[in-house]
Amino acid sequence: MGKVKRIMDKVLSAACAALLSFMTLLATYQVISRYVFSSPSTMSEDLLSYSFVWVSLLGTALVFGQKDHMNLSILSDRLVGVNKFVLSIFTELLIMFIAIIVFLFGGTQVVGVGAIQISPTLNISMDWIYIVLPISGVLIVIYNCINIIQLIQQFNESKKEGIL
């Protein structure tokens, strides 16, 4: 499990770093094209926005894998043993629920709507842009599964060692 997660982390991190570099270059190019070539690029603004959504949603999945999203930890910091275990599993399941219904199911339907729409500036079908929603949904669900398995393993180990 740990290995799958490490590979996913590596690939997603590389994708995010690449997208962010690409965005920086594109935004700089947008300024230069306006002054040096005096012909503005009409597609760069949309391409930038869409890359931004991609990096944000892929990054969102990556951060769910690392359990690093913003939360309030007043309660979870105080819990130990079985209670802490149950709360952690509940958290993962609730995230998985949202990832499945909103990102995966909802996102797939958004892709369907996008398929019959042509981006006026990029001249491609919008489903290629919206597809990041179900992709990140799948990624989040995989991370949830890995996290749950690891939580169970840790819980069993600490039980064996008699800590509980």
Place this chain on the structure above:
Amino acid sequence: NGEISSKRIISVATVQPESHAIYLGLKAFKDYVEEEMGDKFEIRLFTNGVIGGNSEALELLQMGSLDLVATSGSNLEAFANEYKIFGLPYLFNDEASFRKVMNDEEFTDVIYNSTADKGIQGVAWFSNGVNNFYASKKIETPEDLKGLKIRVQSSEANVKLVQGFDAAAVVMAYGEVYTALQNGVIDAGTNPEMALVDMKHGEVAKYYSRTEHQIFTDMLVANTDFLDSLTVEERQIFQEGFKLSSQVSNEAWDKRISEVTKEATEMGVEFITVDKQLFEEMQKPVKEALLVSNPELQALYEKIQQIQN
């Protein structure tokens, strides 16, 4: 007032504020339908884009979250090529010709039905005024446009139009235009007179030149499933309501244009009459090139010429 009841709620969205002609049109539609069938339907109007921006609202319409959306025709270009026709420079002789064409049902049926296979059905149109150039310097001849950075909404036709005047097109969101005009990121904008007052562009661009290079239309579109779910009698009443919204909105628009022109003059904006022929002449190759690259528009183009001339 929001009580759960058996009434069917019809959700209508527009990006315009409640002072806008389109809102007044939609309000007339609401009042009419609720007076006729208030026991069965409640119409909810969402203004100011609180439900979503233009293209987003159309997607919500397709998903069934919204039943009706008032939007600019250019946002429908993503769903049907027919809407690209309105981007052609100097397509209509003038605004009167534009309205004559839009009142021809044979023409509007083609437009209304063009998006039907995508789940979007056109039901009414709203006058959206004439696009002119405005800047902090006087634009009297096409030469005055040379080298200016002009803000346009992102579309091929708009960019080609500006380049046809040997100017540079800058694609930018409407909300950023004020600051961009103020600090010189752009030199000029192109919009109907409303922008001077509603968006206060008149504070930073003092010359409004009536080049009349484009006439766009706004549209009221419906979710096809919603229309199909109506009985014949209900559909008839809604149809009357759609027609009424168009009439009321267009009258309010004309009234508003004259008010806005007065207000802008008080703001210190000078309105400049130009020799339109000079500008139109320069755009001929642009118009022809766009028709060549979008051959499916040719038939519509001829139809328009036939109606207006």
Place this chain on the structure above:
Amino acid sequence: MSVAVTAGLLIFFTIVILLLLGIPIGIGLIVASILAITQVLGFSAAVPSSALKMFQGINIFTLLAIPFFILAGNIMNKGGIAVRLINLATALTGRIPGSLAQTNVVANMLFGSVSGSGTAAVSAMGSIMGPIQKKEGYDENFTAAINIATAPTGLLIPPSTALITYALVSGGTSVAALFLGGIIPGILWGISCMVVAFFYAKKKGYVGKKQITLNEFFKVALDAIPSLLLIIIVVFGIVGGIFTATEGSAIAVVYSLLLSTIFYKTINLKELYVILIDSAKLSAIIMFLIGSSNIMAWVMSFTGIPDMMANLILGISDNPIIILLAINILLLFVGTFMDLTPAILIFTPILLPVCLALGMTPLHFGIMLTFNLCIGTITPPVGNILFAGIKVSSVKLEKVMPQILKFYVAIVVVLILVTYFPWFSTFLPSLAGLS
């Protein structure tokens, strides 16, 4: 019970419970929104609409300034650009209690004002100033709190997209007048927080110890010139119309990158890769929250919650002073659950007529509304600036909140002044003949 009341209660209690359980805030907002929207929409329409709202909440060009300024801030930090700037600032202000915190406030007012994004300001300043203040022995929760508390000032000090949005929805209030009107309230917000920081720092003994010689000062200043150039290029580029604020944020990345890789040679390729990943992750955390709150804003307006709340509040009295107080409390409450722009779009048409009837001008009302809703950007559970500031400083919400409380008090005092004394909003515009 009406739909709006049911939906409102569902949202409120779901969020409170899920937050206390420690569920990620964005997930809590989405769960609450979906529960509420199914009151009026079928599941099959609600689910794809929510997904679309998540996407479109992020798909906003001006938000690009956030990842870019986070990236620039990280590069400036690792590349030694930031430390040179701070050395200069300390050399100038070192003897004032809490001088680093005061520098942070001034930087937020300038930076937020130019970038037009409080979230970008809080991210950039947090990543630059945070580590340095920590090194000087400042409590990290205090450091994060003052950074967060003053980041929204840039939303009031022009240029401000929030005020442009208000100008549009209010039916054409002069943008120029609003821009001028926002200056005094924005600066007062900053100053009131500086006063609080002054006394806190004095109590804690955060005072620069050594006095530096003129010679040392020149050395520090000379050393800071290439770093200062970054600020000059970005600020003058934006103000001078060479590029937009969003583009300026990318230029800041390129300049700081060139400076640290070629000139200072402080960052190698491997470090750059790590910086890129960290910046992408941080902005993803912020963007997921922005996307989630966009879902919630949609659900709130679609279920009619704003109208319901306004009717509730406006019915309580006909005394103008009480009504204004009630409106402010309503807006503060709204601000806790709703982001700035949707709140302006929704509440302007509802409240403006009421306030005009009380004799307010659209200009005064606009400044009061925006000021009030800006406070909402730094209150949980929906507060983009608050969360960005917390994440960038790697502190905990529950540890920072007690520190922010004293700043809330100072800011609310200014809000009361802005509400009841039109002068603060109208003086500069009337000086320019605009009101």
